[in-house]
Amino acid sequence: MIKTIRNAWAIPELRKKILFTIFALLIFRLGSSVPVPWIETAALGQYLESMSGSIFGLINAMSGNAFSMATVFALGVQPYINSSIIIQLLTVAIPALERMQKEGGEEGRKKLAAITRYTTVAIALLQGFGYFSLINANGLISGDINTVLAGFIIVLSFTAGSAFIMWLGEQITEFGIGNGISIILFAGIVSRFPSMLEGLITGVQRWSMHLGESDLAAMGETSRKAFENSIVHPAIIPVVVIGMLALVVFIVFINDSERRIPVQYAKRVVGRKMYGGQSSHIPMKVNMSGVMPIIFAQAIASLPATIAAFIPGGSESGFMKVFDSNGIVYAVVYFLLILGFSYFYATMQFNPIEVANNLKKNGGFVPGFRPGKPTADFIHKVLNKITLFGAIYLAIIALLPIITSNIINGVSHSAMGRSLSIGGTSIIIVVGVALETVKAMEAQMLMRHYKGFLE
The missing domain is CATH 1.10.3370.10 (SecY subunit domain)
Structure with a gap:
């Protein structure tokens, strides 16, 4: 890059x-x-x-x-x-x-x-x-x-x-x-990023202060809770950094992954020339729906918390504690919504029947399958498998911050999980936009540095 x-x-x-x-x-x-x-x-x-x-x-x-x-x-x-x-x-x-x-x-x-x-x-x-x-x-x-x-x-x-x-x-x-x-x-x-880094540094500094129980009690309840929630154990930082780097590598790998369906074009004679006979493929991205399923799922899964924001005292109710963003109920609903929206977007963006008809019109066929409905059924079957894998990938990326937050809070008894500014959605967007921008720059450089026919 x-x-x-x-x-x-x-x-x-x-x-x-x-x-x-x-x-x-x-x-x-x-x-x-x-x-x-x-x-x-x-x-x-x-x-x-x-x-x-x-x-x-x-x-x-x-x-x-x-x-x-x-x-x-x-x-x-x-x-x-x-x-x-x-x-x-x-x-x-x-x-x-x-x-x-x-x-x-x-x-x-x-x-x-x-x-x-x-x-x-x-x-x-x-x-x-x-x-x-x-x-x-x-x-x-x-x-x-x-x-x-x-x-x-x-x-x-x-x-x-x-x-x-x-x-x-x-x-x-x-x-x-x-x-x-x-x-x-x-x-x-x-x-x-800077505010997240500042929060980590402040948390480590407060951990190093080693205040006693008497000092914490003198702060008052509000200040004491704020102080305890901001404490970050130094051992957690390298774990978070390594985890983020591994997550970026995983996103880049899946972003470039695709399932290629082989296509063979029949030979045909037009006048004195023969056309066709070449092999090609239909590329199907593993994550063709991008980050949209996560955005929609997050918006719907967080509706209870959003509605409670407009109700006096609603955020303190028992119902809201069940739908807490770090809770198991929220995670399960979030996961199911991501699966549903992934299939919805895949169906909108890729039509197996239309692809099969275009292949038939151009004299192409998938080896082992007859043109028409058998080809459409095969492509639809492949699409379902690819969509399931892509949906699980999105769910892992989206739920990983929730799992990490619960683990960190359980180990250090702090709110560092909530203070991490970068969730799964943000990481996918940042990595995806960076890759697309680099590809756009490479394409424009290629247009300005193409070789001549005699070189």
């Missing part, structure tokens, strides 16, 4: 693209530090930290802590991601949108992009209003100002910030390197 970036920097055109991307990310991080007025951000941050198991924890991770600080870019790219998913699902359900996508050409894609933008603004308005309602319900509006006026300005600020991020991502895609929205998402997650 470093070699690829160094080679790309030597090309003037790519250097401009890299500099443009860096400048756009600086603007994104600057906007993530500009707070919206009339919100008590310190109290809001403490409240959202206590609700880390809800959907707010996911949004905060995606926005790079901007959500917990109530900044202009608090909603991050979440409205655009939700809008893209909704439009993608509607293209399957609504024939007009499906025709626009498949038969509309460049003009159809532009119309779909415009619909996605309008939907993004609408979702940002709804999420911004929900966020303001949460802030207002907990008495976190500061200053002597009319609630309606404050709500109008706050919701408008959140919506404008989300729309600007969407525009910024499109500019990175057009003038920068890689997919703009993915890179902004990557930057938001990576920006949490």
Whole structure:
């Protein structure tokens, strides 16, 4: 990766693209530090930290802590991601949108992009209003100002910030390197690294203080719990680092893995020439649905904690303790939802019947299977096996932070598991975006360094 970036920097055109991307990310991080007025951000941050198991924890991770600080870019790219998913699902359900996508050409894609933008603004308005309602319900509006006026300005600020991020991502895609929205998402997650590292260092320092029982009792109950929960045993750090490195290697391996179905094309004579006869294959990615099943599963599994956030005292109820984000019930529901969404997305993205019909039209066949329905049934069978393996892989990545959190809390009696900023979803996104960006840079370098026919 470093070699690829160094080679790309030597090309003037790519250097401009890299500099443009860096400048756009600086603007994104600057906007993530500009707070919206009339919100008590310190109290809001403490409240959202206590609700880390809800959907707010996911949004905060995606926005790079901007959500917990109530900044202009608090909603991050979440409205655009939700809008893209909704439009993608509607293209399957609504024939007009499906025709626009498949038969509309460049003009159809532009119309779909415009619909996605309008939907993004609408979702940002709804999420911004929900966020303001949460802030207002907990008495976190500061200053002597009319609630309606404050709500109008706050919701408008959140919506404008989300729309600007969407525009910024499109500019990175057009003038920068890689997919703009993915890179902004990557930057938001990576920006949490320093706070995670600072938390680990502080935890080790507090472990080395070796305070006695009398000193802890003198702190008061709140301060004592905060001190005990922040303690980190030094032996845990190398285990976490090695585990993360092994996880990255595993993700890279699965990301490049695919099942190749052999295809043979029949020979045919056209005039005096013979065509066909060559061998090929159908590549099927092990994880063709990406990280979307985890995002959907996490959003649904955390609904009880999210609903409880709007109910006074709901987070302390026995029902919520059953659905705690580190509990066994949550883990089981999370696992089943990942399996279900993995099969749903695989079915949407890969149609065995359509693939079999295209092979038949082009004179291709899978060795050992007759063209048509037998080929479609075989591809469907392979798709189910691949999807199951990919779903289990996603479930392992998603549940590993939960398992690690319980082990660490059981060994050191601290909340280090909750303080780890990088969950399974974040690691998959970071590694996936890094690989895609490097591939995009390599493709552009290949276009500028191709060999001539005489060389």
